[in-house]
Amino acid sequence: MRDAWSPLLNYAHLSGLLSRCGRAGDLRLGAALHAVIAKNPVHFRLCPHRASLHHVLVTWNALVAMYSRCGRRDDAARVFDEMPVRDSISWNSLLAAAASSPSDALALLRQMLRSAPAAGACDHATLTTVLSACARDGAASLRACAAVHGLAVSCGLDAGVPVGNALVTGYFECGCPGSAERVFTTMADRNVITWTAMVSGMARAERYQESLALFRQMRREVDANCATYLSSLLACSGSLAAREGQQIHGLVVKAGIDTDLHVESGLMDVYSKCGLMEDALRVFRSCRDPDEVFMTVIVVGFAQNGLGEKAFELFAEMVSSGIHIDANTVSAVLGAFGASAPFALGKQIHTLVIKKCFGGNTYVCNSLINMYSKCGELQESIQVFDGMARKNSISWNCIIASFARHGHGSEVFRLFESMKADGAKPTYVTFLSLLHACSHVGSAKKGLEILNSMSMQYGIQPRVEHYACVVDMLGRAGQLDDAKAFIQDGPFKDSALLWQALMGACSFHKNSEVGRYAAEKLLLLDPDCTATYVLLSNIYSSEGRWEDRARVMKKMREMGLKKDTGKSWIELEKEVRSFVVGPMSRPDSAAVDDAMLLLSEVTGN
């Protein structure tokens, strides 16, 4: 045995082997090496010679790192505790094992600072490891992030590239793009990772224009890599920037990475989100080895562009041809169910979910709740919700929306209380459902109360959609002057959406006085919107003011000759389409039948 291992008993060789075990996750070989080392005092015990101190440290550190990388925190900690001597690398190796838990990483950092307060104890590896651990806790770890930032400043490491990059990333993870940006501006040097972290972070923070501006700025300073292009594509898909997406498509071709799998799916994502399904499919067809991500992108594209039946078709083909499908694909296809979806197909997909063991996936369950709700099956939707192991805020939003959709106003408010009691944080969508329910019940007073409570009690800034709900509510109640005042006194008085809502109500109640006022506002805000003219002419005709109506119609015709006609035709076409594809025509669709047939072969029902 000893002979067999003896060629390995060189400390550099040993630590190299251990590091390879760590990278490969080969715990068995790592533990075997540990056993051998433990028997060899040369590299294991502290000897009086200075040279051996280095050997001992390197060997022990390699052991700690190996256990950390294999995910054996306890073993790493045990080896660490037994160490006769430690340096900052020992601590960093141990920290690596705690990287999945922010509180553990911080506790270790505190311990490290207490035990080794001498300068140089903390290096950039320490700080980046702790920061990436903090990033796992999202918004909750802002304080931790800021504390590490303070430490970095006092160590003089905050402006360096590695720590600066980790701080930028950490602040984005905490939901503080402003702080990330401040670190970015103070950094002395920046590399491609710095820039990519900014482009990606801004895109994830939904600050798409800033993300794309940074991307353009970076191209003058450093070369972009694959990750940078992917991050910029994220910004394009988020902001529906088709033109930018096409430009970046050109850049990735020029960079020779247009055949990269991730880049291809990123491009497809941009195209399909922007409604350019032909372009998305072109990328899809040119891809040599499309996987389930590609399938998901295309399914989502079909679903979001009103081609739900094509989504079902593609999905069913995938299932029957045995192409690998994961939970994401299933969530995506469930999202293709429209207002009046074929219940039987939904049921089959649910069977597939059970068969594939996706029932524990929160996304899938949320989609199922929705699907059943949109099929008109409230009971099924409740059943999925009740059976969920882990509910998030969106799960609650889905079930609340289900009840709201089925007109159970009081249940909506009861569920809202349960949601809070369950510890789920309400989101802006929760309040949209609540306001929707108020509107249904006809309680404008309650609606106003809820709107006020959003910022006061829950710290959620109401968006223009919430205001639109309230305008709608007041409008339905016929309180048109109140609605007008509500818009004017609020933060969204320049939003066309609100004046449109008011104008719709005026048209319903035949109130030309407030209606004309709203129309004037709308014509200033969005002069090319034909819907305004249509509504105004409706108001005039309902009052019998034919001359005024004729004037509006004439104006409309003049506009019709302008080059913006295309837009209104598309809008008109959409209207006509959604009318034709109503509840009655859906079940006859051949595509849905085919999808069900294909699925039934697989799910057996």
Add this chain to the structure above:
DNA sequence: CTAGGGTTAG
């Protein structure tokens, strides 16, 4: 320390 897809309302 940067890196492809999924769920909510309208």
